Amino acid sequence: MSTLKVYPLSNYSFATKEAQVDEDPSVVARLQRLESDYAQYGMRRTVEGVMVVHEHGHPHVLLLQIANAFFKLPGDYLKPQESNEEGLKMRMHEKLGPESAGDAAMNGSELPGPEDWQVGEAIGQYFRPNFESFMYPYMPAHITKPKEIKTWYLMQMPERQVLTVPKNMKLVALPLFELYDNAVRYGPQLASLPALLSRIKFEYAQ
Amino acid sequence: MSTLKVYPLSNYSFATKEAQVDEDPSVVARLQRLESDYAQYGMRRTVEGVMVVHEHGHPHVLLLQIANAFFKLPGDYLKPQESNEEGLKMRMHEKLGPESAGDAAMNGSELPGPEDWQVGEAIGQYFRPNFESFMYPYMPAHITKPKEIKTWYLMQMPERQVLTVPKNMKLVALPLFELYDNAVRYGPQLASLPALLSRIKFEYAQ
Secondary structure, three states, rough: OOOEOOOHHHHHHEEEOOOOOOOOOOHHHHHHHHHHHHHHHEEEEEEEEEEEEEEOEEEEEEEEEEEOOEOOOOOOOOOOOOOOHHHHHHHHHHHOOOOHHHHHHHOOOOOOOOOEEEEEEEEEEEEOOOOOOEEEEOOOOOOOOOOEEEEEEEEEEOEEEEEEEEEEEEEEEEEHHHOOHHHHHHHHHHHHHHHOOOOOOEEEOO | OOOEEEEEEHEEEEOOOOOOOOOOHHHHHHHHHHHHHHHHHHEEEEEEEEOEEEEEOEEEEEEEEEEOEEOOOEEEEEOOOHHHHHHHHHHHHHHHHHOOOOHHHHOOOOOOOOOHHHEEEEEEEEEEOOOOOOEEOOOOOOOOOOOEEEEEEEEEEOEEEEEEEOEEEEEEEEHHHHHHHOHHHHHHHHHOOOHHHHHOOOEEEO
């Protein structure tokens, strides 16, 4: 079984940066882009990072909340030539890394970059069989060519970190007991996170 | 990512053996035994095996159906000194192995034993914090001593096998699409199986 060292939520601090607007203004537009990208590049690969922290020894997952409404794991789809691991480091940096190297350089300090994100093992996958919203944790029968595979990776968080959140989003720490068996509120994908993490042995550090 | 070779359901045949009656006649009796065992031996360890087969390239999980009603994975709790792996082999043999060596010995053939079950990696765990029915895929906050930990192991099925089922049970192959997001029918534990299997790469053999 795998072990993951997790630190208290209070070890992390939060800053804000410029809003990051979704490149697609609607679900329909997103599915159209998926379809045209598929025609050009083939199956889309999406990677997302599962950051675990604890409060009083209970694991929490860090999720982005968009427009005070829906929740998502940080990450995005990859360019055709990117590897899952390097691509995920880039996406985590874009979403939650510091805004620019300018201020830090003036202070003589060095800001963390994409290479500072530590990608751990894959804990789950969701497959998109058609150019539709539904995704499943398996390839549906009679589907040979999925349109998208999304892979969730466990992140090894550093002991302390500043997470810089786009100002149109919030970063929230949801306890596993809130997500578990709660597909009604979080959807079946995020509600499956507690089960996917159940085989991981957490070491609660201070 | 892990790979698992899976064979068609039609590769497996089914026989029946004597009924196996639960040692506890009710849920209350079961929880009482758990409590008295806990006082004597400490935390209970339960192990169950996840057997995956396929039909037309879609994964199915083999589940025992008891009394034409509820479903469960084959397995049981362990004696205090048993290891998870050896204990699971014994339980799989007790539940689904051939009834006795007598007939086979007369035929000069050798019947499979506990050692013929191949135990793979752990894919999930459920924790019982109190002497109550509820189990969770995490240790609830403020619980330091769980009363039971149940671990699910992926089984590497042989290419062909006779599975001998107690006559008060049925062995059914449920497709992942039937279990997924279906806690209403199968409970949140079994409904989590598709997500737990999503990171496994299945190789569909014939």
